[in-house]
Structure formats: structure tokens, C-alpha cells
Amino acid sequence: MFYQAQTIRILSLSIFFGLISGLAGCSSWISGDFKDPEVRLVKVDVVRAKLLEQHFTLRFRIDNPNNVSLPVRGLEYVVHLNQVKLAEGESDVWFTVPARGHHSFDVPVRTNLWRHLRQIVKALEKPDKPIPYRLQGKVKTGLMFGRSVHMSRNGEIIPGKFIPE
Template sequence: MRRTFWVLVFFFAALLAACAPRLQKPEISLAGIDLVGLGLVEQRFVLKLRIRNPNDVDLPVNALNFDVELNARHFARGVSDKPVIIPRQGETILEVRTVSRLGDVLKPLRDAQKNGRERIGYRVFGNVELEGFGSFPFDRSGDVPLKALEKFAPK
């Protein structure tokens, strides 16, 4: 009798787990970069990250940590603990303040200019923490027009 009880409990637990929707991880990409402060050694930026929710339920983002590379070189690191709800099948832009050393900005820009490229590659990667769903890694690459970033480099 006791064994039958546990078999039924296991069966119903497995049945409920099979009915639960499969959560797809949110898609995070770089939507923009704004310079907000310029110093002798470092620059302060606001990075705009687009967070897209491919699910049929709202996603409550509790925290986000990430790194950004330009042309496969470190550019900036950021953290956000600002809670935000990403609507189901929707997206939002999260603005995060970051600091970057001047050399981390200049080197990839100068390399791209020297090679005559009109676009520069980027990579944004890290982890997003979703309330009630756990933590998910993300890694997105793309490119942006070099002209959009040249304004950050001193002439």
C-alpha cells in the first residue's frame, strides 16, 4: 500500500512537470552606447541593453551582470540590480552605467580604422537573474557602424 502511494505521488509529480511550460531564456543585445563623462584615464558610459522576452509569461528581471567586448577586446563591465518586468512576447531597454578605461575604447577603434572597416564587432555576455526562474547565461554578438563609436575617441 505504501509503495503504491509513492508510485502515484511520483507519477503525478512527473505529469505536472511535463505540463509546465518550458521557459526560453531572454535574448539580450546591445542597443546603444552613450558617453556621459570623460576623464583623463577613464570614460563613463550608459549602455543600453535590449532585453527581449520570447515567452508567453512576463519575466521579472532581478539582476544582470555583463561584459562587453569591441573587436574581441574588453570594453566595459556592468551590473544592474534594478528590477524590471519584461512583458510576455515583448522587450524593454535597460540602461546601465559603466566605466571604461580610455585604452579599452581607443585600441579597438584604431584597429578598425587602420583596417579600413566601416563596422566594428561587439559581444555582450553575462548572466541575467529572473525572480522565480533562476539565473540564465547570455552571449550575443553583432556589429555596429564604426561612425557610431568614433565620437568616443579623441581626435
């Protein structure tokens, strides 16, 4: 009976210390060893454009600079095109970005640009003139001890590249 109690106590302590050491490994994610991933909007595809509703696919790429794989639990985003809100939403797709690797994924978007039509037409009058865009949002990473990585990117697109001849 005494040996059985000792065995259970030793087993319990072993499990406890195993969990503690596992959490210590996770703390490197939460603390200074973790480097934020780089998130980029790499492509916008027009799926269908009607007068009152437009369907786009936004393609994002996440680069993981860390030595461990990075679980991603979702993405919240807002995309502005020339100060006009093009899209806003959330993707709850789960995936893992390999250590020192990257992962690309698509987010379907539905929007109504009717109230901004005048601004958009004016911007498209000069198809060789760049139009500024802004991407803001956050990526939800990790599993139990996740963190949100905020992102903000500015850039330009040349509308002539997207207009069919």
C-alpha cells in the first residue's frame, strides 16, 4: 500500500514537472523569442462585379520568421482603396505556417461599392496613375496561449493592370 502511494506521488510529480517544462517552451512564444509574422496582401481577384454587389478574392501570404511552426486561427482585416473602404471582414480558416516558411490563403469577399462609384470612376480615369491602398487587421496565432499580431500595410496598385482591354 505504501509503495503504491509513493508510485502515484512520483508519477503525479513527473506529470506536473512535464507540464511545467512544456509551458516554459510556450513562454518563448509569448516572450521575446517570438518574432511577429509578416502578413501581405499579394493579390486581389475580381470574381464577379455587378452594379450592386461585387465578389473578390483576397490572397494573403504569411511569412513565419520563427524557428517553430506557427498555428494561425484566423484573420480580421479592413482594406481601403484610395480612402474608400473596399472590404472588411474576418476569416476563421485554421492552418499552420511552417518554421521559417510561408503559407498563402484566399479570403472570399463580398462588397457593395455603389455609394462610392463616383470616386472609383474618377480614380480609374487615369489607368496608369497608381491608386493607394491600405490594409489593416490582425492575425490570431497560437493555440492555448495565442496572441494577436497587428498588421498595417500601405501600397499602390496600377488600375490599368486590372482593366481588361
